[in-house]
Amino acid sequence: MKTAAKVNPWTWIPTLYFAQGIPFIFINMVTMVLFTQLGMSETEASLYTGWLYLPWVIKPFWGPIVDILRTKRWWTITMQMCIAIGLGAIAFTLPLPSTMDIAQGVPVSSFAICLFFYVITAFCSATHDIASDGFYMIALDTNQQSVFVGIRSTFYRCASIFGQGGLVMIAGLLQSNVFGAAAPAWKWTVAICAIFFGVVSIYHFFMLPVPATDKAVGGGEKKTVGGILNEFAGSFVTFFKKKHVFLAILFMLLYRLPEAQVVKLCQPFLLASREAGGLGMTPGQVGFAYGTLAIIGLTIGGIIGGICAAQGGLRKWIWPMALATSLNCVAYIFLSTVQPDYATALGKIEVCCAIVLEQFAYGFGFTAFMLFMMYFAEGPYKTSHYAICTAFMALGMMLPGMAAGWIKEVLMGNSYANFFLWVLGCNLATWIVAGLVRGHIDPAYGAKSKK
Numbered sequence: 001m002k003t004a005a006k007v008n009p010w011t012w013i014p015t016l017y018f019a020q021g022i023p024f025i026f027i028n029m030v031t032m033v034l035f036t037q038l039g040m041s042e043t044e045a046s047l048y049t050g051w052l053y054l055p056w057v058i059k060p061f062w063g064p065i066v067d068i069l070r071t072k073r074w075w076t077i078t079m080q081m082c083i084a085i086g087l088g089a090i091a092f093t094l095p096l097p098s099t100m101d102i103a104q105g106v107p108v109s110s111f112a113i114c115l116f117f118y119v120i121t122a123f124c125s126a127t128h129d130i131a132s133d134g135f136y137m138i139a140l141d142t143n144q145q146s147v148f149v150g151i152r153s154t155f156y157r158c159a160s161i162f163g164q165g166g167l168v169m170i171a172g173l174l175q176s177n178v179f180g181a182a183a184p185a186w187k188w189t190v191a192i193c194a195i196f197f198g199v200v201s202i203y204h205f206f207m208l209p210v211p212a213t214d215k216a217v218g219g220g221e222k223k224t225v226g227g228i229l230n231e232f233a234g235s236f237v238t239f240f241k242k243k244h245v246f247l248a249i250l251f252m253l254l255y256r257l258p259e260a261q262v263v264k265l266c267q268p269f270l271l272a273s274r275e276a277g278g279l280g281m282t283p284g285q286v287g288f289a290y291g292t293l294a295i296i297g298l299t300i301g302g303i304i305g306g307i308c309a310a311q312g313g314l315r316k317w318i319w320p321m322a323l324a325t326s327l328n329c330v331a332y333i334f335l336s337t338v339q340p341d342y343a344t345a346l347g348k349i350e351v352c353c354a355i356v357l358e359q360f361a362y363g364f365g366f367t368a369f370m371l372f373m374m375y376f377a378e379g380p381y382k383t384s385h386y387a388i389c390t391a392f393m394a395l396g397m398m399l400p401g402m403a404a405g406w407i408k409e410v411l412m413g414n415s416y417a418n419f420f421l422w423v424l425g426c427n428l429a430t431w432i433v434a435g436l437v438r439g440h441i442d443p444a445y446g447a448k449s450k451k
Contacts, residue, residue, distance in 0.1 A: 006209070007207070007208075007209035009139075009140060009144060009148055011207055012204065012207050012208050012209070013136070013148055013151055013152055013155070014151065014155045015155075015200060015203065015204065015207075016076070016132055016135075016136070016152075016204065016208070017132070017152040017153075017155040017156040017159070018155045018156070018158055018159045018162075019080060019128075019132075019159070019197065019200045019204075020128060020129055020132050020156060020159070021155075021156040021157070021158070021159025021160055021163070022159045022162070022163060022193060022196070022197070023083050023086075023087070023121060023122075023124075023125035023128075023193075023197075024056070024125055024129070024159075025159055025160045025162075025163030025164060026087075026163050026167065026190075026193060027049070027052050027118060027121065027122050027125065028049055028052060028053055028397075028401075029049070029160070029163060029164055029263055029264070029267075030163045030164060030167050030168065031045075031048075031049050031052070031118070032045050032046065032049050032264060032267070032268065033164075033168055033267050033268070033271070033283075034171075034186050035048060035049070036268055036271075037171075037182045037186070037283075038182055038183060038186070041405075042265070042268055042405040042408070042409065043405040043406055043409055045405070046264055046401065046402060046403075046404055046405035046406070047402055047405070048115075049264075049401070050398055050399075050401050050402030050403075051402070052118055052119070052122050053394055053397060053398035053401065053402075054122075054398070055119070055122040055123045055125070055126040056122075056125075056126045056129070056390065056391060056393075056394030056397075056398070057391050057394045057395045057398055058391065059126040059127070059129070059130060059387055059390070059391050059394075060236070060384065060387050060388040060391045062127070063130045063235070063383070063384040063387030063388065063391075064235040064236070064381070064384040066127065066130045066131050066134060066383055066384070066387070067134070067235060067381060067383045067384045071214045071215065072131045072132075072134040072135035072138060072214050072383065073135060073208050073210065073211075073214055075127065075128075075130070075131030076128060076131040076132045076135055076204065076208065077201055077204055077205050077208070079124050079125070079127050079128035079131060080128060080197055080200060080201035080204060081197075081198070081201045082121075082124040083121055083124050083125055083128060083197050084194050084195075084196075084197035084198040084201060085194075086117055086120050086121030086124055086194075087121060087190055087191075087193045087194035087197060088191065088194035089117040089120075089121075090114060090117045090118060090121060090190050090194075091187050091188070091190035091191040091193075091194060093113050093114040093117060094114060094183065094186055094187045094190060129387075129390060130383065130384075130386075130387040130390075131383075133383070133386050133387070133390070134382065134383030134384075134386065134387075135208070135211075135214065136152065137374065137377075137382050137383070137386065138211050138213050138214050138383075139208075139209055139211045139214070145374060146306075146309060146310045146371070146446045146447075147306065147310050148306070149306050149309065149367060149370055149371055149374070149446075150302045150303050150304070150305045150306015150307065150309070150310075150363075150367055151302070151303070151306060152370075153302045153305070153306070153363065153366050153367055153370055154298060154299050154301075154302030154303060154306075154363060157298045157302060157359070157362060157363055157366070158295060158298065158299070161290050161294050161295055161298060161359070164267060164290050165286065165287045165288070165289065165290025165294065166287060166290075167189055167193070167287075168267070168283050168286055168287040168290070169283065169284050169286070169287020169288060169290075170189050170192065170287070171185045171186050171189040171283060171287075172185070172282060172283030172284035172286075172287055173284055174188055174189065175283070176282075176284065234381070235381040235384040235385065236388075238379065238380075238381055238385070239381070239384075239385050239388050242376065242379075243440075244437075244440050247436055247437055247440070248372075248376050248389075248437065249392050250433055250436070251372065251433040251434070251436070251437045252373070252389055252392035252393050252396060253392055253393075253395060253396040254396060254429040254430060254432075254433045255322070255325075255369050255396070255430050255433055255434065256325075256369065256393065256396055256397055256430075257396065257400055257426045257427075257429045257430060258325065258326070258328070258329055258423045258424070258426045258427050258430060259325065259328065259362070259397075260396060260397040260398075260399075260400035260401045260404070261400050261401065261403075261404040261407070261419075261422075261423050261426065262328055262329065262332060262420070262423055263397075263401070264401045264404040264405065265404055265405065265408060265416070265419065266332060267286060267290075269332070269335075269336065269416045270286045270289070270351075271283065271286060272416070274339060274341075276414075277336065277339075277414075277415055277416040277417065278339075278416060279335065279339060279340070279342055279351065280342070281342050281351075285342055289342075289351060289352055289355050290355065293352045293355070293356050294352075294355045294356055294359040295359075296356060297355075297356035297357060297358075297359035297360035297363065298359040298360065298362065298363045299363065300360055300363065301359065301360035301361065301362065301363025301364035301365075302363035302364070302366075302367065303363075304363075304364055305317075305321065305363060305364040305365070305366070305367030305368075306367055308367075309367055309368070309371055309446045309447075310446065310447070311447065312447060313443055313444060313445055313446045313447030314368060314371045314372060314375060314441055314445050314446040315438060315441040315442070315443045315445065316443070316447075317367075317368060318368040318372070318434050318437070318438050318441065319434055319435065319438060321364055321365045321366075321367060321368035321434075322365065322368065322430050322431055322434035322435075323431065324361045324364045324365040325361060325362070325365035325366075325427065325430055326361075326424065326427040326430075327357055327358060327360070327361030328358035328361050328362060329420055329423045329424040329427060330357075330424065331354040331355065331357050331358040331361075332354070332358070332416075332420040332423075333417065333420045333421060333424060334350075334354055335350075335351065335354050336416040336417040336419075336420050337417050338350070368434070369393070371445075371446050372437065372441070373386060373389040373390065373393070374386065375441065375442070375445050375446070376389060377389055400426075404419075407419065407422065
């Protein structure tokens with residue numbers, strides 16, 4: 001194992017953030033597809049997966065422990081091993097009980113056991129996020145952080161695409177070519193994720209650098225219960241004493257308001273029948289559209305976002321990046337209005353181009369959000385403060401996501417087109433909070449220093 005200075009960041013940043021994204025995307029987004037394919041309504045699935053967001057919302061309550069005890073490297077690798085075990089347990093307890101079993105009252109406990117492993121895995125994933133984000137800020141200097149912010153966002157989003165596209169495609173292929181049913185197909189798809197995490201934890205054990213600064217807060221002092229509690233309280237107090245903290249919280253809650261609703265229903269929309277307002281695509285087709293060409297748009301958007309931020313700084317680019325986030329809504333408004341037929345050559349081009357566009361917009365626009373959280377978390381408790389920032393981000397994703405199915409079915413008359421128009425209007429909140437925080441950002445932050 002080498003020191004941070006001797007390890008090329010390219011050898012671990014892509015794999016670390018790809019690994020960070022997989023369990024989050026699987027639990028909060030892919031599970032939406034899994035549950036609906038196994039018989040749940042969109043409203044029920046939105047509610048269940050919305051509650052599974054909770055560990056990312058409340059993680060600041062144990063985030064300081066990652067700062068106070070052990071190293072960020074140790075927490076990162078340990079949580080990857082725990083996630084592998086948790087995903088394996090989910091695979092073992094799937095599929096969901098049948099309607100007949102539920103009527104007999106037998107499988108309620110079976111479903112509860114499956115949800116229990118979902119919750120445990122979610123808590124491990126949230127802890128892994130805390131540790132890996134803290135490790136990123138410790139292992140890299142501020143210049144490197146600005147350069148690689150687009151790369152880490154890109155590979156995190158690649159995990160999202162792999163989850164929403166690749167995993168769905170794998171499940172679809174297993175269903176159509178091997179098992180002939182959704183339940184066993186998903187069971188083995190989740191098992192593949194568990195195996196992946198077992199492998200990636202071994203890889204990172206050898207490849208993650210060992211930064212000299214990767215030490216527990218107050219590492220030179222003997223850890224007493226009182227000392228741990230004092231450090232724990234200090235991490236929260238210092239966060240809420242930061243200048244413009246409530247404006248920053250508002251930004252973290254509302255910047256992703258449109259996306260929080262789109263991600264819950266974009267894949268159910270693609271899979272829904274044309275009579276129901278969807279595109280009538282198969283899981284394999286959705287997986288192909290999300291798992292191949294979409295990566296091009298995401299990668300280009302993330303890299304361009306990182307380059308722009310590194311050259312001009314966060315303050316200069318936050319407004320253009322906030323405006324770009326509305327393109328994902330525009331793409332789905334087009335698809336839900338025109339309803340192109342994916343079976344035709346023209347329809348396939350229209351669907352793929354729209355998805356590439358919305359992924360490009362995400363890769364470019366999300367760069368500003370990530371940089372702002374790192375900017376606001378600066379200080380001795382940067383790991384736990386960044387965890388608090390991401391918790392507010394998760395809350396901003398959780399609550400609108402929980403309501404997305406209800407908004408579409410009740411308020412929007414069960415119309416996908418009306419729902420995506422509503423989400424487009426929600427971009428107003430994104431633009432407003434971006435404009436409000438812009439004036440309080442250091443113009444030099446994120447920009448390449450001039451010699």
